[in-house]
Amino acid sequence: MNVGDAEILDHKEALSRLSPELRATLQTRSDVAGLRHLSCYLLVLIAFALWVGLKLPLWPVALLPLGILWSFLFTLSHECTHDTPFASRWINRVVGSACALPLLLPFNWFRAFHMAHHKFTNDPAKDPELNHGPRPETLWAYMKYLSGLSYWAGMAKTIWKNAFGDIDAPYLPRRQHKRMRLEARILLLAYAGLLCSLIWSPVLVWVWVVPSLIGQPFLRAYLLAEHGLCPPVANMLENSRTTFSNRLVRFLAWNMPFHAEHHAFPNVPFHQLPALHAELKPHLKSTSDGYTAFHKDYRRQL
Template sequence: MLTPDDVDPWAKPPKPPLPRKELKALQRRRNAPALRYVVGHLLIAAVTATLIALSWGTWWMLPTMFAHGITLVFLFAPMHECTHGTAFRTRWMNSTFATFCGAVLMRPALYFRYRHAAHHSYTQDPERDPDQVAMPEGLAEYLGEVFGMEFWPKMIGTLYRGVTGRFNEREKTFLPESERSRIIWEARLMVGFYAALAAASVVFSFWIGVLAFWIVPRIIAEPTLRLVRMAEHTGMEEGADPLTNTRTTLSNPVVRFLYWQMPYHAEHHMAPSVPFHNLRALHQALPGKPEEREYVISKGYVRAHRDIVANLGNGAGSTVPTTTALAATAGR
């Protein structure tokens, strides 16, 4: 707990060690890259949906629904980027696509915008970061995180409190009073839409389609997103420095595309105003080779989780060994 005499380490986080002109060029927002990603992401979703239809009534439905679910849960990435206001240059495009993605994910986009702003302002602060990630105390807790044992109740609770307007004390710290009525109506419209869709699907007998193409894939693929998101901060230091509280995970082009370049997560926290399509360029522009940099770079999600699991049982406040141990195997 900070006292009035303390200097808040989160008040002024460090910036990327780049010349101002170079950083400003990377901060330039454009519509075209996001439009390409949107079209590509939705085309992949259309392909996986078609595979569900082609495999209807066979055991192949299970893997195709899982694959389709991955495309759905990874809509979290564009929602995240749009709530930053950096996916598109045009403001209404950001708000419209964020709302669409939020509806698919059952996560109110406006609420997320303010919650996520607090996460960036106070990353890994146990008291002020609403998404602070503590190190799991054991394998059971780790698996619980992977399979969303806390995520699903939290998501349902967020919708309930949004509909009723009964925000908890932590939410009141990051939801501006001036915006709470909009956040309440956002949640009510979302729940109203879901209720209307459920009723219509029963009356007009397309409820199986809703389950097969949306609800079931959305649920069974969530662990893939949990694994990716856990790698960002799990086992990182509870401090204000993005060099030590956030992990970059090098991955393949498919993951980078579906996750809208967010595997470069330390870079994102160093400079949240840099659009997703320039994060790789920011990563490459930083001084020194990756293995020489003073922040954690894991070579793939398997490596990141192997390091996390290897350090389970060290206590909730423990961290995964940083910099030299992990960065030594990193590469571009």
């Protein structure tokens, strides 16, 4: 859906019209806001994990919401790469690193990967999200993408390569290679320990592994909307999509459905994105009225 006949500005022009006072307010970070959101998120996740782990009545019903909660930790890790969910940098780094374990997503590696994505958004030759080819163009590729299986395989390969192989991607700073290698080896040791725990208890299979496999397709469906069907242009309000959604999705994703706004002004923390959206809404070029609408449009072009 495109906006109507109002004056359309690109992201640089639109941001230049914001007053210095408003720009400063929008960039205000808060430990209180971040920790409040994180606490609510973790309380819900722990509640579902206990429901499954203790096999309380109807516990299989809890596998899906638990899996979605595990998977959407990705959006928190993503925010931490920008140091925006919390005012204290060390909290961002600790939380981002903690998310690495359940997601198989090494944080230092991901931060470099994601910064390159912001720099070269939707550029087929330079955006690392497109390193292995374009987004799904056939129904089979679309279904494979949504399954999440390529994600798990890709991240397992990345961790192993970072631990013992060559760290050679051009967007990974050489000064960070030792840290990335150490990070990958620590993760492998942790996974080895978790694997050993299965000898005396299968609880991790039901509390983490199975839910994560079930929940990953929902994250894939969410992520495809961020840039799918968006053109390879420089305007961040066009090469990224804002998807109008409900409060639950915005809570799970730390307000990242306002994705064009995030790409236009990455220094804005999650709790200020609704305010930024109010300022940039007239200039958005790529939007969808919900994720169901986006996927209907996406399947139509396959």
